[in-house]
Amino acid sequence: MREVATQTIVDTVARLCMEANYFLGDDVIKVFQEGLKKEESETGKNILNQLLQNAEIAKTENIPICQDCGFAVVFMELGTDVCVQGNIIDAINEGVRKGYTEGYLRKSIVSDPIKGKNTGDNTPAIVHTTFVPGDRIKITVAPKGGGSENMSEVKMGKPADGIEGVKNFVIDRVLRSSANPCPPIVVGVGIGGTFEYVAFLAKKALLRDIGQRHPDPFYADVERELLERINKLGIGPMGLGGRITALDVFIEVHPRHIASFPAAVNINCHAARHKTAII
Amino acid sequence: MAEPIRLKTPVTDEDIIKLKIGDSVLINGKILTGRDAAHKRLFELAKKGEPLPIDIKGQIIYYVGPAPAKPGYVIGPAGPTTSGRMDPYAPLLMEKGLKGMIGKGIRSKDVRDAMQKFKAVYFSITGGAAALISKQIKSVKIVAYEDLGPEAIRELEVEDFPVIVANDAHGGDLYEEGIKKYRRA
């Protein structure tokens, strides 16, 4: 059994919260640059240029890319040969508290959905844990903004809807979202599982790097097709018209019940933030 | 790309009428901030015909909730929030003299109609470009509702604040026109 101190988890999570908010991934920067060549709208090009400049300023000055520093969504893969001395969830929340306070990140969490007040430190985090073999802990912090989260949806379809049904659902969801999720967007799609699990799949899909295709060629083709169709919709950067509406589409699938056909779309904005560390 | 139009606040009807959808505009001077809670209060006062704590005639309101400022900074990253949430309040504020709104995302038909009727515009500013936008803000002062904390109304002094006309006072809607223009079957 390998022992890990809770303080290591606190410090790692704090660092990841800051880095995710300050440093936009190279994959996103690259796709902005490619988008500039493809974008036909002058306004759209102007916006993509602003996003590139913005990422540069945030990186050099260590300030957040976006003022909405998100809900701290944490994905943890916990090795079964690791022993954490103390409560690991408390440690993650302590890390979020530290990261959001010391990193000058905006605190956007309300303690109770109806009666609550701002918790003042962006806790609690949403933590998704899976157990894996080995003696490591892999932690990914993916801050999620409200504007794009609000444009997400779960649909309990019929098995007869098939893949075409999912495609139409995705296109329709993007079209109805229009300018609200700060396009260009990243689209996470979950298919299968249960009502709650399909939403998790769509969120997990957003952790992939731009351009990383599904290992199954069938779903990889659907991802390509959806990206092409979305970029024909004309929504464009900030919804003001243009070619670059989405940066990528990622699908995650899971076995389903014979009677159910769940599908979910989780929309992420161009501030597609996630940073990972292995302890 | 056409040269951006420079707009100085406070603005007049003549300034507003000249603006057309798609125009790139650089705002200079003072603008106000306000989001949900502040709008609700302003709206309720205006509805009762009571005076507002700030003069909104000829003014522009920016829908924003900035991140905290680091030491030595005037303001933290300050990108727009979704404007649609302010739709129920916006028409009455335009009736009381508000000339411009800055945010992200589409507006309701009532808001668009009010822009035509009362001669006002809606500007889009790039969501998620918060670090860049904050560089154009030179000073910040709380002018009303201090008790609302981050949602208090602030007066920002801005220099070349980069916005795009999304809805003009002539009924133009860039969200609709833009999608039509770039849509491919």
Ligand code: SF4
């Ligand atoms: S949708 Fe994303 S980019 Fe837009 S304001 Fe929210 S967090 Fe920022």
